[in-house]
Amino acid sequence: MIDLKGKVAVVFGLANKRSIAWAICQKLSEAGATLAICYQSERLQRDAETLAAELPSAKTYRCDVSSDEEIDAVFAQIAADFPVIYTVVHAVAFAPADAIKNDFLLTKRDDFRIAMDVSVYSLIAVARAAAPLMTEGGSILTLTYFGSDKVFPNYNVMGVAKAGLESSVRYLAASLGPKNIRVNAISAGPIKTLAARGIGDFSKILNAVEERSPLHRNVEAIEVGKTALFLSSDLASGITGEVTFVDCGYNITGL
Template identity: 75%
Template sequence: MIDLKGKVAVIFGLANKRSIAYGIAQKFAEAGATLVLSYQSERLRKESEQLIEDLGQTGTAKAYQCDVANDAEIDALFAQIKDTFGTIHSVVHAVAFAPPAAIHNDFLLTTRDDFRIAHDISAYSLIAVARGAAPLMEAGGSILTLTYYGADKVFPNYNVMGVAKAALEATVRYLAASLGPRGIRVNAISAGPIKTLAARGIGDFSKILDAVTERAPLKRNVDQSEIGGAALFLASDLASGITGEITFVDCGYNITGL
């Protein structure tokens, strides 16, 4: 059993119980980690506090506001974490966004501003978060982000998000090289499709779910718990020699042709 007692894990992007980040937070909490949740704006504060209660971390976990598009808020977040916990051991970056028009419209119609926003929130924010976290990871640790197979292959109605995820995966590799000398590992999980709030914005999402069920070697889709288990492994000392990798947790869908 993986033991994270005494470890502090900072999780960005835990929006609700249906999010992939919630499955990760559950596994971390079960392993004994102390959680720090980051919520985007004041209107999400109460929901984050409720999630702490649901995860059984009342009195130990903390929730702080941080919009990852704002460097000042990132700096303020890690200053608060330093004052409260001193050190962190894991960071989970489960943040992605593209304007709806850039998802729904033909890719050729992607505007310059929508392209910029998608890459800023979905890819650059990992760099910004890693830069803030690194000084508090004095003993090394794990930084983990979430990607999707749409970074490699064209999926209908994924559009600019697929390009942003490709940038995110390259960012993982370059950050792994940059932070490796400090003992900080950087990896990504390429999760299979799950019915999250974010997934609702992808047209014909049910067809993607059906395709995975039909073609994946395991003949089913993944669930939050399975992604959480992979994240727990990658954050633990069992994965001490793994960095810069994209780990697929998709029931094997990515290995199939026809």
């Protein structure tokens, strides 16, 4: 059994109970970790606080990761509450609706910038702010998707952003390795989250995975949470810079 008692985990990206971030919070908490849960805006505050109340010793913080000032401020708050942190989970991604639903060729410069800033650069900014508090080493995790490598309908600029995110994981792993901080990504299969609502014909992707994946089903958020728990623990002490697929094996299939 994985024991994270006495370890503090900071989780960015909690939106509601369907969030992958929530499944990760649940599994980390079950293992004994203390949670610092960050939500993006006042609109999401109530759900974040309601969910955090279900976990022992969890605290909530507001942080918009598109702002360096807010990232610095939230880690100052976290440092005041928890001088040492062990795990950081970056479950954040965003692109303007037009950049997802329109043909990729029509992607606007500003929409591309926003997608890369929020979905990719924010991992770098969060890792930089978190590292000084990770004095005992630890694990930084982010969430990606197979659309980084293969073309999926109605995913468009987000696929390019996820490719950048995965490359950033490798470079951050090299940067932070000397501090004994591991950086990894989990590539989850399609899950009905708030973010997934923005992807047109999402049900077709779900159906394709159920039909073609070796397990002939779609993955559940809690299974991603289990993988995050493993990667956060000493059981994964030799793993860094990797993308771990949790997609019922869909990524290995051809036809």
